[in-house]
Amino acid sequence: MSELVYTPSSMLKKVFRTGERSLSRQELESRLQNTYATSLRRVHQSPSEVIDGALAEKVSPFHVGSSHAVVEMEVPFRDHIAEELVRYFLENKGPLTAEQCLKKLRRHNVVSYSYTEDKLPLYKDPRFVRFAGSELWYLARWEIANDRLYRFLSDKQIKQLPLAQLLLMMEHELNISRRDYVFVPEGDPRFRVIEGLVIVDYKEEDGVTETQAEEIHATELIQERVEETVNIQREEEVAASMANDVKTASVFEDVLVNAQDSMEKLEQRIKEMEEEVLEHFKDNNMSAISTLVAEKEKCEAIAAALEKVVEAVNK
Template sequence: MKRPTYTLSSIIKKVFRSGERSLPREEICSRLEASGLITGFGMDGSALLAKVLRMDQSPVRVGRSEAIIELTYQPHQLFDLAYRFVRDTHTPKTLEQIAAELRRQTQFGWNQIMRMLQLERDPRFVQYQGDARWFLAEWTLANDQVYAFCRANGITQVAARSVHHFLEQEAGVAVDAMFLPALDDRFRLDGETLYIIARDGDEEEKHAGLEAAAAVETAEEAEPEADPAEAGQTAAGTIDAGLSGASRPQSTDVQQGREEQRERSETHHHHEVHEQLHFEEELSMNTVQNQSVLEEVQQLLRQALGRLEARSAEMAQEVVAHFQQSNMQAIEVLMKEKHKNEQIALGIQQVLAATEQQ
């Protein structure tokens, strides 16, 4: 059985409530046992705590006595910025993704951020086994809720592109809940489809499904079939009626039929001519519209080039100012931005050249 499971250090962090900095060892073990988070690890709360205390980046340490366990987390602006970034995006992030965002928001270098940002110590962040991303401890897990809803409503698959809508509008998953099908063997993502897999304990539901299917088959077999003799008589009556009507043709009726056929032919011809003219008109309008869109795109690309060039001029002045202040770190940031802008400008120029050739 595979289910989303917290890492050992994350389990210990989940024990601490908001505002708590230290706890008695016995209280931690008691909360571990009561939480059910250690089920399946093959160890009790005391053994799990001892194992976490031996970790290099442990979130806890022994306090002023062996009976007291305290958090190792020390507040810093980087941790707060990382927390706000993950919270505002409401998406789990890898350490590299968080560091890249902090690199953009602050003047800290990459190596500084990676060295200082030890999220293993921050009780606001947790991880699941087999997933390198960082989640917020305040988020809940929706896997059980989604599975129960699918089984209760006979849902066996959901289109991957509509999973988000399905979770919010149909399954009623809370905004702060995470759905992690990749860590749960009750779900399987195959291409563009998410499959819900029935596991042990669902035998009654399977039996009910088989009974329902059998009932449908019985109903289909019980549908009355048409009597071949009656069908033959009906068809024969129809054919006889047609022949009796055709056996008494009149000359006036023949002439009238020919005139009606000629009128229908002329009407059909006029309709084809009208459709051809309408098609040519639409083709002309589409051509004009495509040209208008292309010109608008070219204009936007030229505006983007102009803004990049203006930014390059601004950066040249900023480099001089930072050089006078001996702020080499800021100069390094500007040089990276300049290189990126040059690459973007080159790409835009290539796109413009391609559109002009067309």
């Protein structure tokens, strides 16, 4: 799990405690060092550099306080949009991109179409975090299940399986609640996901300490890089050959995306028709109004049907 590194803002969000609004840089640096020492070594950054990175982010909840020695965190108060997003994450039982969050909010009429991604509370609310190099957002409350999943798969010597099956095993065989735990393959060298297929890498043996693992990684790096090209090609060929067995999960995802996009188009068209009705009303064009009303009813019926499709896919 040492490969997974939070973004600077996410690190600070994690070390600020509930109710805290400001901390001295010294206290922040101490907490970062105690909590993320391994991550800091991997990215070759000091706690001070992480703090500066969080302060410099384009949309950041952190700013310098009354003096340079104090860092303050801006926390939204009773943000109903943030509450909706928490609900979406829990329903999804996994991460979401900012774009997906925005689409869901628009589809449920929580925000208007003029509302932009940079206004999302993901960036400032401490309940949302993400990992460096990833566009996916996670709930800060989620614990990472990778270690437990790896041990389980290793014990059973499972080298590859569909992602959908892994998530089912996580809940039903390991009894890991997906409301409290999450699988994060991004940045973890033990897992790769190719076309919905999870490939497990057993290069590091069980029982190896983190320090020993790092030494092994350093001594074998050159050899691994030579072998990696061949292995990746071979594993991707295997993944491609097994794609037919795991297409159901990807089909569901495609259906979900298409249904959501279609719903957005229908909702946009309904709003346009409402404006068109007003224009025709001014011209006393009752025939055109009747046509628009019929079209609006049809759009609403289709949107309702698509909503049921989305609910069915998300079950």
